[in-house]
Amino acid sequence: MKLETDLSTLSLAILGLISQRPLTGYDLRKVFLTTPMGHFSSSPGAIYPALRRIEEAGWIRSVAAQGQTRRQRVVYEITACGLETLQQHLSRPVTSEDVVWHMDDLMMRFAFMDGIVGRERTVRFLEDFASQIDAHVADLRRYFEGAKSILPACGKLAMENGIQSYEMNAQWARRAIKELQ
Amino acid sequence: MKLETDLSTLSLAILGLISQRPLTGYDLRKVFLTTPMGHFSSSPGAIYPALRRIEEAGWIRSVAAQGQTRRQRVVYEITACGLETLQQHLSRPVTSEDVVWHMDDLMMRFAFMDGIVGRERTVRFLEDFASQIDAHVADLRRYFEGAKSILPACGKLAMENGIQSYEMNAQWARRAIKELQ
DNA sequence: GTCCGCATGTAAGGCGTTACATGATTAA
DNA sequence: TTAATCATGTAACGCCTTACATGCGGAC
Structure with a gap:
C-alpha cells in the first residue's frame, strides 16, 4: 500500500x-x-x-x-x-537513459501530448529526442567500429539493425517537427 | 525453486x-x-x-x-x-505474438545464431520474421486507416512511427538474408 | 595502510503474467 | 434456459530493480 x-x-x-x-x-x-x-x-x-x-x-x-x-x-x-x-x-526532459532503455515509454509520452502539453513543449520534446538519439547513435557507431572485426555475422547484423532503428526514429522526429509547425 | x-x-x-x-x-x-x-x-x-x-x-x-x-x-x-x-x-518459429510483443527477444535470438543453428535455419528465421512483420504492418495500416480521422496529431504521428519501425525491420531482414547468402 | 576495483551475493519491493473466480445481463 | 458477453476482480508466481553487504587483492 x-x-x-x-x-x-x-x-x-x-x-x-x-x-x-x-x-x-x-x-x-x-x-x-x-x-x-x-x-x-x-x-x-x-x-x-x-x-x-x-x-x-x-x-x-x-x-x-x-x-x-x-x-x-x-x-x-x-x-x-x-x-x-x-x-x-x-x-520531463528526454534523457540518454530514456533513449537507451525506455523508447517505448518515450513514444507513449509523445502519443498523449495533444491537448495536455502545448505544441511548443511537444516540439521541444521531439528536438531533444532527436538529439539524444544522435548522441546514442554516435556511441553505437563508435562501439561498432571497434567490435565489428570480432563480432559474428549475426551479431553484426543485429547491431546494424539497432543503429538503423535509432536513425529512423531521429528522422521521424525531425519530420514530425515540421509537420507540427 | x-x-x-x-x-x-x-x-x-x-x-x-x-x-x-x-x-x-x-x-x-x-x-x-x-x-x-x-x-x-x-x-x-x-x-x-x-x-x-x-x-x-x-x-x-x-x-x-x-x-x-x-x-x-x-x-x-x-x-x-x-x-x-x-x-x-x-x-522456434517466429509467431505473430513474438512480433507484436517481443521484438527485442527476436533480435536477441537472431544475434546468437552464429555457430548455434545453421545458416539455413538463420535464413528461414529472417524470412519468417519478415513475413510476420508484413502481416502485422497490414493490420496496423488497416487500423490506422479507420482511426486516423479521429486520432489526435501526436497519436497519429506515433502510429506512423510504429508502422515505419516495423517496415524498416522487414527491409533489414531481407537485406540480411541476401548478405548471409 | 588505506582506498579503489574485483567479485559475489542478499533483501525488500514492485509490477506484470497467467489462470482462475464471480456474478449480472442480453440474445438465441 | 443456456450460452455468450459484460464487468470486475483475486491469488500465485516470476523476475527485475534498487539498495545494501561483504571480503579479497593490488596500487600508491
Missing part, C-alpha cells in the same frame, strides 16, 4: 487514456485488445490493480455510473492532480 | 554469451555495462539469481577457476543440455 510516485508504462497508458475521456476498466481492456496500444500491455490482472494504485495516488476518481441499467460499472475520470501529474510527466 | 522452462530475455542473453565462451557473473556484468547488450538488461541483483536458475536447470555448470591467484571466481560454461536448449529456443 505504497503510493505510486512514478508512472509505469501501463499506468501512463491508463492515465493518458482516461485524460482523454472517462473510462471503465473494461473500456481500457477493450482499447488494449483492439488497438495497437495493446503493444504496451495486456490485461485484467494488470489493469485493475493499476487503476486501484492510480486512484489511491489521487490521480483518478471513480464517478457514479449512470448507464441505462444498474449494472456494476466503475467509471474513472482524471482529477486536477492527475492532470497536473500527467503534464509534469510528459514535460 | 521452480525449474526455469522458458528463457527470459536476460536468461537468453546469459546463455547465449556463455555459449560463446565460459564467463563469470562479473564478466557478464561487464558485457552488459560496456556493450549495447546492456539494452536488454542490467545488473547484479538480476544476473546472479539468473545464473543460479540456469545452473539449476542444468544448462550451465560452474568449473574450477584456475586464475593466477586463488581469488574467488566462479566460471560458468554451457552444458550439452544447455546447448540443446539454446538450439531449440533459437529454432
Whole structure:
C-alpha cells in the first residue's frame, strides 16, 4: 500500500487514456485488445490493480455510473492532480537513459501530448529526442567500429539493425517537427 | 525453486554469451555495462539469481577457476543440455505474438545464431520474421486507416512511427538474408 | 595502510503474467 | 434456459530493480 510516485508504462497508458475521456476498466481492456496500444500491455490482472494504485495516488476518481441499467460499472475520470501529474510527466526532459532503455515509454509520452502539453513543449520534446538519439547513435557507431572485426555475422547484423532503428526514429522526429509547425 | 522452462530475455542473453565462451557473473556484468547488450538488461541483483536458475536447470555448470591467484571466481560454461536448449529456443518459429510483443527477444535470438543453428535455419528465421512483420504492418495500416480521422496529431504521428519501425525491420531482414547468402 | 576495483551475493519491493473466480445481463 | 458477453476482480508466481553487504587483492 505504497503510493505510486512514478508512472509505469501501463499506468501512463491508463492515465493518458482516461485524460482523454472517462473510462471503465473494461473500456481500457477493450482499447488494449483492439488497438495497437495493446503493444504496451495486456490485461485484467494488470489493469485493475493499476487503476486501484492510480486512484489511491489521487490521480483518478471513480464517478457514479449512470448507464441505462444498474449494472456494476466503475467509471474513472482524471482529477486536477492527475492532470497536473500527467503534464509534469510528459514535460520531463528526454534523457540518454530514456533513449537507451525506455523508447517505448518515450513514444507513449509523445502519443498523449495533444491537448495536455502545448505544441511548443511537444516540439521541444521531439528536438531533444532527436538529439539524444544522435548522441546514442554516435556511441553505437563508435562501439561498432571497434567490435565489428570480432563480432559474428549475426551479431553484426543485429547491431546494424539497432543503429538503423535509432536513425529512423531521429528522422521521424525531425519530420514530425515540421509537420507540427 | 521452480525449474526455469522458458528463457527470459536476460536468461537468453546469459546463455547465449556463455555459449560463446565460459564467463563469470562479473564478466557478464561487464558485457552488459560496456556493450549495447546492456539494452536488454542490467545488473547484479538480476544476473546472479539468473545464473543460479540456469545452473539449476542444468544448462550451465560452474568449473574450477584456475586464475593466477586463488581469488574467488566462479566460471560458468554451457552444458550439452544447455546447448540443446539454446538450439531449440533459437529454432522456434517466429509467431505473430513474438512480433507484436517481443521484438527485442527476436533480435536477441537472431544475434546468437552464429555457430548455434545453421545458416539455413538463420535464413528461414529472417524470412519468417519478415513475413510476420508484413502481416502485422497490414493490420496496423488497416487500423490506422479507420482511426486516423479521429486520432489526435501526436497519436497519429506515433502510429506512423510504429508502422515505419516495423517496415524498416522487414527491409533489414531481407537485406540480411541476401548478405548471409 | 588505506582506498579503489574485483567479485559475489542478499533483501525488500514492485509490477506484470497467467489462470482462475464471480456474478449480472442480453440474445438465441 | 443456456450460452455468450459484460464487468470486475483475486491469488500465485516470476523476475527485475534498487539498495545494501561483504571480503579479497593490488596500487600508491
